[in-house]
Amino acid sequence: AQSVAQPEDQVNVAEGNPLTVKCTYSVSGNPYLFWYVQYPNRGLQFLLKYITGDNLVKGSYGFEAEFNKSQTSFHLKKPSALVSDSALYFCAVRDTFSGTYKYIFGTGTRLKVLA
């Protein structure tokens, strides 16, 4: 079965410091991976995706993610955190078996950036 895991419920980081939000995946075949951010009482906002190509993917708002096939990871990173980055972050993999291409989400990581 395809799945993603986000091992940290919460990540705290000081403003201006680099941040990493972890994600590991389990898929058969080539993974299609995504990161979304969710602010309170809002839907999911797309940050970035990996389909093929460079292992370092650049996305919105200064975020990037590193795809590591050997470690089956797709960690989200940002060189310098902002207080406004505080939100709930979801990693997702696209299902490639059912014909729906539905997204399978992790349980989310709450990022708290401290001023």
Add this chain to the structure above:
Amino acid sequence: ETGVTQSPTHLIKTRGQQVTLRCSSQSGHNTVSWYQQALGQGPQFIFQYYREEENGRGNFPPRFSGLQFPNYSSELNVNALELDDSALYLCASSGGLGQPQHFGDGTRLSIL
């Protein structure tokens, strides 16, 4: 370009009632997927509609049903509401199967 819009934003129902949630897909999108996000959880796939036909279903009982209309807007219907149905219901549209999904802001459903 109009994004995905969902209505209503909030809804309160009691156990046993029925509810209909609505989603207008982004312009040019013919595929709509519905997800349930319980508190503290990631979104879970309910079902998907592609060109007015159901194209797959997650692990949800038959009392969760849906429709897609010729303009590709969609409805999610839930009968015999249970307390555990309390969640944020998200609609996502895409320009076709396998295309990136764009999410609406969701409908927050509370069951008393």
